[in-house]
Amino acid sequence: MGESAKRTVSNVVVTLVGLLVAFLIIFPIIWLLFSSFKPSNELFAYPLHLFPQNPTAESYFGVVEDGIFVYFKNSLFLAVMGTIITVITSAMCGYALAIYRKELNYTNKVFAVFLLGTLIPGEILTIAQFTVVSEIGLYNNIWGCILPVVTTTTGIFMYRQHYMSIPLELAESARIDGANEALIFGKIMLPLGSAVTITLTIFSFMWRWNDYILPLMLLSDQKNFTIQIAVKSYIGTMGVDWNSILSASVLSIVPVIIIFIFLQKYITGGIAATGVKG
């Protein structure tokens, strides 16, 4: 067999394996999606079919009636507000830690305080966070789910790393031109950090959209539920309302899938470059 024929064979084999693996990984989602359009007598009857025999959007109407759009709105509020605060505070903090590192000898000590945040997982502190949030009157309030999670060491770290690579002379010359510190940050430095801003915005949005523990513990009133809690509410101690949970699950992932489709390169690039992890 010639060299090029050999290469063709290996191309075909590897590509087939790749497509098969991709299909296997994506299959549970396909199965979820098709199942969500089956009426209950089809969900729970053998033999199973991949495609719904009598497709129906009945269960989707059901979850809409249960108020899924209200939960969507709550999740959107949580994700958008949380992301705005995360991006602004992280940018300011990471910037300051990097840009004043030569003038002030304690910037690294301040950074070390934030690194404490990576030592202990939030899950361990939930009970005490719950107490703090309740004390300041934010129990059953979406802000109680936002404020405790907006400070991410990851975000501060990303900006700090980015601004460390920018020459300090840039700030210096702007100062000579008479710009004050806030202006230098807002007008010159923030635009220079837009790559980090985009990556952090996307990741923060997805983290907040998928937040689970604090909303579960803090939101008692059904009208305040986020989408994750709404999905969870279909799991009862006596069993699962499969009809509703399948369609609610499908709907819950639509926003992140849309973001992923449009902003894919920032997401995959972000992980490869910085190893972002919420």
Place this chain on the structure above:
Amino acid sequence: MTKTKNTALKHTGAFWMFVLPSLLLFTFFFMIPLFLSIWFSFTNYDGWKTMDFVGLKNYITALTNADFYKTLGRTLLYTICNLPFKVAIPLLLATLVTSKSLKCTTLVRTLVYIPVLFSALVAGITINWMFGQEYGLINFLLQGIGIQPLQWSLNPTLATIVISVASNWVSAGYYMLMYIGGIKNISPDLYEAASVDGASKVQAFFGITVPLLMPTTFIVLLLTTVSSLKEYALVQGISLGGPGTSTTYIVQYIYDQGFNQYKYGYASALGILVSLVFIIIAVVQFKATKGGEI
């Protein structure tokens, strides 16, 4: 001279103005809860009115409690059993999608990554739906090839397997990307040379790829250890910790003690004890990555 001093002062002010929002939020929602946890752990706080100092009682109760050790042991076993898969699967996926022989690379990469977008809860539900006991797809297929349907939710081992499948499914794409980053840093010359020396693809994989990816593997090991130890939402989408308590891991145990049984003090002590494990892991990671510079 005065001018320099003034600018330094001005920059001190500017520095703190920039850092303040993060610092305030961090103090309020991390540092204070941390100190509160430590304080609660020495009291019999019930989340309501009672809060008497009880000394080391909670710690003694925890450390002499069989349930605590069982839960901790179960969590460690779950974590350790999953580690090989959490490293091997992403590594193999990354090798596959960086292969020059693979056409439609972007499509494969994208599809493999999509589960990462799922929340742990919905990922659990998605996988659990396939592993339904009575009308699940997997049991249907097993019956098709003449195997008895398996009791995925009644058998502790099988329930743990479903959770592990979901956990690997939702994280593989993420660690794959980290491995892709590592593989891209390996010089193609090495493979060239190995190929000239007559090494097969498999030999090159074990002789070059695996050893040179050790730094990435190390990080993946640490990250998956931490995330497996605190597995919670995923389990809520599958077994709720059952059957019995056979899939109740440590975070769920702490929440049960705190939020369901109102033993905030005891739950806080459990949290502090478990934190020690996480702190050790974090310190190892910090040292090994030279303070996160890598």
